[in-house]
Amino acid sequence: MTFLSILCALLIEQLRPLRADNYVYAMVQMLADRMEGSFNAGQESHGRMAWLLTMLLLVVPAALVYWLCTKISPIAVLAWNIVIVYFTLGFRRYSHYFTSIQIALNGGDEATARSLLAEWTKQDTAGMEVGEVARVAVEQALITTHRNVFGVFFWFLMPFGPACAVMYRVAEHLARAWNEPDHMRNESFGLFAARAFYWIDWVPARLTAVAFAVVGNFEDAIYAWRNFAGRWKDEAIGIILAAGGGAMGLRLGSSVENAADIVPVDATTIEFHSLAADTPPGEEATARALQSTVGLVWRSLLLWMLLLLLISLAVWLN
Template identity: 45%
Template structure:
């Protein structure tokens, strides 16, 4: 049922992608503001209480709903899985942005490519070269593939019903939403625990995604870059994904980029040639091969479990 639910959810999301801003982020923002209004006094310990209240309540309700539906009929439980996965994964949104960027670069429409990468990253890249745009697009794709797909799948498999996928998506949102407000005086350290909690939840999935990139790409270069470069990136989790992904693809990522009117210094990730539209196509192939590998592992585990019974 796990593998079938994932495949069905991805197919539906591909055919009819969801508006994440309207149906996912808007309700989550309302939930986050609800917690802030009732718990936030600027202290990290109250942020921890709010985080645990949200996670335990959502996890309990989703797990309970799954088990009730399972006892009514397993098909209803599977439908519940598919619905939650549909709302927690955003594979089609990733491929849409990436495909549009790739097409713009191939057509020589640098201004449009700069606009698209700016919308995707929520930063201005009006002075970026085509190489910088391709490099940034590959970086965003590798990180988004992990956070929108592979990590969601990991937690979906690990916890009962769809509660794992739901909790990971919620934890990721709290980290992103409250990290943006870290500098506000009235917000204080309320979001500090959410950041540390998400880093803990993402610790193993990040490394599994990096290992999968290595297996389906250039294994030797991916492992070398992972070990030699990942720690240099400001966010170590992203550094692991970019170093292993760049090594697996044979492309240079990171490095200085034009951003919001200035040059942002960044360490070099990966190894090989400069990024371009062709490497963007290779990135799509890497992500799809990783997804196939995940499905293959799940299928083998399912067969092993069936044989064991």
């Protein structure tokens, strides 16, 4: 049932991709904004209450509908699963940005590539070189694929899978909505949302890194994961990008992530400590790296689908 639900949802999304500004996401954004406006009084405890209430309002109904479907028929369960997976997955939701950037870079249209990247990542891309544009696009693609596909896969496998998938996507959204905007970055309100998503994403992030290693250059992926993932401020992002870059033979991360760590030894001396080497192994990203990213993502998706099929067969045979 799980494998069939995901397969049907992926096929439907290929035929009719869900827009990034769809009404379901707009309603979740509206609810997050309303909760922030009602509860935010500058304390972390207020963010905790707002997070828990938001989860109750969105996850509990998904679980109740799933429970009712189990009482009706397997067809009802399958239909509800497909609906939830379709709205929580996002395999093609942002792929048009990546594809358009790839086409622009291959055609030498750097200005268009920068404009598309800025629209996608909300970063200032003015003055970026081609290699930097390619690197940021690859990084964004790997992170987006994990959070919109592979993380959902993991939680959908849990009991009450549709409700767990909703929980994962809502937790990811709240961690961004209550921390990333300029007026929220120094607020205590979003600390609990960020911490909650860290633990919710702890296992999925590592499974995604393993998948990248298995379908790519395994040795380099594991080496980069073990020795360079800690150079990113966000641990999960560091693991995914280090493993993904190693799997493709690319050096991901800005100069800050790739610089040697500075570890204070005492009050008067500073020891420059490198985790393994001054810079991770691999080549700098180029326009060709985007095609390598497409291959890595598709191979990882096929690996996940194969594992889901084997799990579904094992459950059915038992």
